[in-house]
Amino acid sequence: MSKYVEVMVDVPVDQVDRPFTYKVPERLESQIKVGKKVVVPFGRQRVAGYIIGELEADEEDFKFAIKPINKVLTEFTFFDEELLELAKWMSEYYQSYLISSLKAIVPSGQTKIKTKQVVKLAQSVAESEKLLEQISDRAYKQQEVFSFLIDNPNCNLSNTELADRLETTSGLIRTLINKGYLQYIEKEVKRNPHSHHNFKATQPLAPTSEQQVAIEEISAALEQQESSTILLKGVTGSGKTEVYLQVIAKALEAGKDTIVLVPEISLTPQTIARFKGRFGDQVAVLHSQLSAGERFDEWRRIKFADVKIVVGARSAVFAPFNNLGLIIIDEEHETSYKQEDHPKYHAREVAVKRAELAGAVTVLGTATPSLEAYHRTETGEYKLVELKKRIDDRPLPKVELIDMREELKAGNKTMFSQLLQKEIIDRLEKGEQTMIFLNRRGFSTFVQCRECGHVMKCNDCDVSLTYHATPNILQCHYCDHQEQVPNICPNCESIYIKYFGVGTQKVEEGLKEFFPEAKVARMDVDTTRRKGEYERILSAFKAGKIDILVGTQMIAKGHDFSNVTLVGVITADTALNLPDFRAGERTFQLLTQVAGRTGRGDKPGEVIIQSYTPEHYSIQFSKMHDYNGFYNFEIETRKFASYPPFTHIISIVVSDEREDKVIEVSNLLSDIIREKLHKLDEEGIMLLGPVQAPLSKVRGQHRWQLLLKGGDLDTMRSINQESLMKLNELSTLKTIKVSVDVDPLGML
Numbered sequence: 008m009s010k011y012v013e014v015m016v017d018v019p020v021d022q023v024d025r026p027f028t029y030k031v032p033e034r035l036e037s038q039i040k041v042g043k044k045v046v047v048p049f050g051r052q053r054v055a056g057y058i059i060g061e062l063e064a065d066e067e068d069f070k071f072a073i074k075p076i077n078k079v080l081t082e083f084t085f086f087d088e089e090l091l092e093l094a095k096w097m098s099e100y101y102q103s104y105l106i107s108s109l110k111a112i113v114p115s116g117q118t119k120i121k122t123k124q125v126v127k128l129a130q131s132v133a134e135s136e137k138l139l140e141q142i143s144d145r146a147y148k149q150q151e152v153f154s155f156l157i158d159n160p161n162c163n164l165s166n167t168e169l170a171d172r173l174e175t176t177s178g179l180i181r182t183l184i185n186k187g188y189l190q191y192i193e194k195e196v197k198r199n200p201h202s203h204h205n206f207k208a209t210q211p212l213a214p215t216s217e218q219q220v221a222i223e224e225i226s227a228a229l230e231q232q233e234s235s236t237i238l239l240k241g242v243t244g245s246g247k248t249e250v251y252l253q254v255i256a257k258a259l260e261a262g263k264d265t266i267v268l269v270p271e272i273s274l275t276p277q278t279i280a281r282f283k284g285r286f287g288d289q290v291a292v293l294h295s296q297l298s299a300g301e302r303f304d305e306w307r308r309i310k311f312a313d314v315k316i317v318v319g320a321r322s323a324v325f326a327p328f329n330n331l332g333l334i335i336i337d338e339e340h341e342t343s344y345k346q347e348d349h350p351k352y353h354a355r356e357v358a359v360k361r362a363e364l365a366g367a368v369t370v371l372g373t374a375t376p377s378l379e380a381y382h383r384t385e386t387g388e389y390k391l392v393e394l395k396k397r398i399d400d401r402p403l404p405k406v407e408l409i410d411m412r413e414e415l416k417a418g419n420k421t422m423f424s425q426l427l428q429k430e431i432i433d434r435l436e437k438g439e440q441t442m443i444f445l446n447r448r449g450f451s452t453f454v455q456c457r458e459c460g461h462v463m464k465c466n467d468c469d470v471s472l473t474y475h476a477t478p479n480i481l482q483c484h485y486c487d488h489q490e491q492v493p494n495i496c497p498n499c500e501s502i503y504i505k506y507f508g509v510g511t512q513k514v515e516e517g518l519k520e521f522f523p524e525a526k527v528a529r530m531d532v533d534t535t536r537r538k539g540e541y542e543r544i545l546s547a548f549k550a551g552k553i554d555i556l557v558g559t560q561m562i563a564k565g566h567d568f569s570n571v572t573l574v575g576v577i578t579a580d581t582a583l584n585l586p587d588f589r590a591g592e593r594t595f596q597l598l599t600q601v602a603g604r605t606g607r608g609d610k611p612g613e614v615i616i617q618s619y620t621p622e623h624y625s626i627q628f629s630k631m632h633d634y635n636g637f638y639n640f641e642i643e644t645r646k647f648a649s650y651p652p653f654t655h656i657i658s659i660v661v662s663d664e665r666e667d668k669v670i671e672v673s674n675l676l677s678d679i680i681r682e683k684l685h686k687l688d689e690e691g692i693m694l695l696g697p698v699q700a701p702l703s704k705v706r707g708q709h710r711w712q713l714l715l716k717g718g719d720l721d722t723m724r725s726i727n728q729e730s731l732m733k734l735n736e737l738s739t740l741k742t743i744k745v746s747v748d749v750d751p752l753g754m755l
């Protein structure tokens with residue numbers, strides 16, 4: 008019998024999405040383990056891969072000659088059995104290659120480990136003590152250095168650091184090395200990206216009675232040592248973070264590790280400070296702004312148990328802990344928890360699965376649960392715990408709805424309603440702050456010819472170009488394509504070109520015009536491109552150096568400013584008109600979150616929502632701060648139309664530069680699926696399409712879409728899988744892209 012391994016090679020192609028068997032040469036046997044990275048011969052090349060299984064077998068058991076692995080690349084494993092299970096589940100659930108799932112789990116930047124030369128004793132402490140006596144008393148400085156290292160054999164100081172510390176020269180230390188008393192050793196150093204920050208230490212706050220109940224419920228679940236999921240539904244400003252901090256402390260006491268997920272956009276120094284302030288160096292942070300090297304270092308700090316808590320965006324759900332007790336997902340409803348590339352996983356689903364494998368507890372926190380999550384509290388899958396009051400019984404802000412059609416009738420042609428103008432003036436006089444929210448960046452949303460109606464569109468994407476005043480250009484928000492603003496219409500040569508719609512730049516300009524004495528700043532993708540800029544604007548706002556902050560989604564999230572007493576929403580309807588069954592849900596969530604930014608201090612808050620459809624239920628329920636009212640209405644609609652959470656959707660997008668080929672392949676695929684559905688007599692599963700996708704062209708790629716909708720996801724997946732295989736056999740158009748998204752969040 009000899010040893011063999013199963014290896015997933017790093018070549019994401021249909022034909023190789025399975026493990027290959029390799030022989031383990033005797034010299035490598037002791038290094039073999041599931042999760043290690045290896046180099047193997049593959050065809051005529053050598054490729055990297057990961058070990059996912061080990062077996063004992065005889066040479067004769069195989070029909071083919073089995074090649075040996077060439078090399079084991081690492082001493083450590085990139086994943087354990089638990090994470091391997093998770094990767095397999097993810098591939099099956101989201102219908103993506105196992106190698107893609109494994110690559111989502113391992114750190115991306117596996118760069119060189121950084122080392123430094125440190126000075127160490129060249130002998131054991133006991134032998135060194137004997138040697139010390141041989142140094143003449145006249146060389147007292149040499150004695151001092153040598154005895155320092157005898158007393159501190161574990162310190163990791165370089166020559167210069169040691170020289171500084173003991174006020175001597177590096178030459179003297181080199182002398183001791185040349186004499187053979189000391190030696191240089193290469194030591195691994197870990198880059199700590201936050202080491203320069205001084206986090207102010209915080210103590211647990213005395214919990215409110217609602218917080219106390221939440222903490223007890225979650226602690227009880229932790230003590231069960233079985234997996235379970237708790238939805239912590241707490242209104243904005245109810246102190247969810249303090250609950251997280253106190254249950255993390257419980258997990259720590261029980262020797263368990265915690266993963267905290269926050270939306271990428273909320274992973275700010277303030278958020279990090281809240282966790283580091285309480286738990287100091289036990290916290291590692293994973294986010295996209297880290298360099299590849301820093302990321303890899305943080306990953307190793309987690310892997311080798313230097314830390315007990317990880318705070319990070321979506322992918323931190325794969326943090327390589329081996330004693331996981333708790334996963335917290337803050338702002339559970341956020342769409343950024345869905346990964347847009349393969350595997351197109353949702354971090355909430357992955358977290359719940361991982362918790363199941365690890366026997367851990369998942370806590371989902373939010374003021375506006377996704378319909379999916381809240382529905383699961385009704386079916387009993389999740390347990391519901393609520394924080395209904397704000398801290399100190401502060402009232403939720405008063406919300407005024409303004410019908411902008413009436414404003415226009417009354418002769419107000421500006422983008423600010425009478426009431427919003429009046430209230431801004433009032434806040435400026437009182438020295439209080441205002442936030443103005445708008446869903447769109449840029450200056451105008453589109454540019455149109457008034458003579459012929461021609462709209463300036465991106466050549467590569469089927470979307471209109473957005474006008475940006477600074478710099479003076481038209482920009483595509485899908486592919487970043489930029490072009491000059493035309494002076495004459497490219498269609499009819501008329502000079503009557505008009506700018507329609509309102510973007511953040513225009514609002515900023517409007518505010519400066521209306522309130523010349525006010526200090527106005529803007530926060531959106533355009534003003535925060537440079538590193539540190541986001542942070543700078545927020546601290547200026549916090550310090551009171553800005554009176555009015557205009558912004559997109561970025562200002563809606565989790566910020567806690569006590570002096571903000573007015574929030575204005577320029578147009579509440581922008582998301583409502585999207586062809587997406589979740590449009591109402593998104594609007595409700597967004598308005599509730601934006602409104603939640605005010606009245607968080609001693610002073611009460613006010614919200615003014617401007618709208619062209621103020622009667623819409625999403626807007627009405629957010630005015631009343633009525634999540635349950637909204638939920639009850641929305642869930643009925645979903646039930647009636649057979650939408651999630653009552654069904655699952657698999658979206659299949661076919662794309663290529665040649666539209667006729669896209670249509671051909673879409674029709675072929677649809678025929679194959681329909682035939683299968685017919686054969687299986689599957690009435691519970693519907694196929695919609697093929698139709699041109701709402702976003703019909705992106706980066707020159709035409710897009711057509713098919714939707715599978717039904718209650719039985721397993722059957723849907725196998726129908727889809729088999730159909731795609733059949734398509735591959737029948738179609739000569741193998742270069743056409745077919746992309747599958749299980750439980751898609753966006754329908755565009």
Ligand SMILES: Nc1ncnc2c1ncn2[C@@H]1O[C@H](COP(=O)(O)OP(=O)(O)OP(=O)(O)O)[C@@H](O)[C@H]1O
Binds near residue numbers: 213218242243244246
């Ligand atoms: N028990 C407590 N006693 C006093 N202050 C508290 C307590 N718990 C939380 N706070 C404070 O209340 C404020 C709001 O808390 P936090 O930001 O955690 O709310 P939240 O529920 O996360 O709100 P949002 O959903 O809007 O982000 C914070 O300033 C926090 O320090």
Ligand SMILES: [Zn+2]
Binds near residue numbers: 456459498499500
């Ligand atoms: Zn024209």
Ligand SMILES: [Zn+2]
Binds near residue numbers: 467468486
């Ligand atoms: Zn474009």
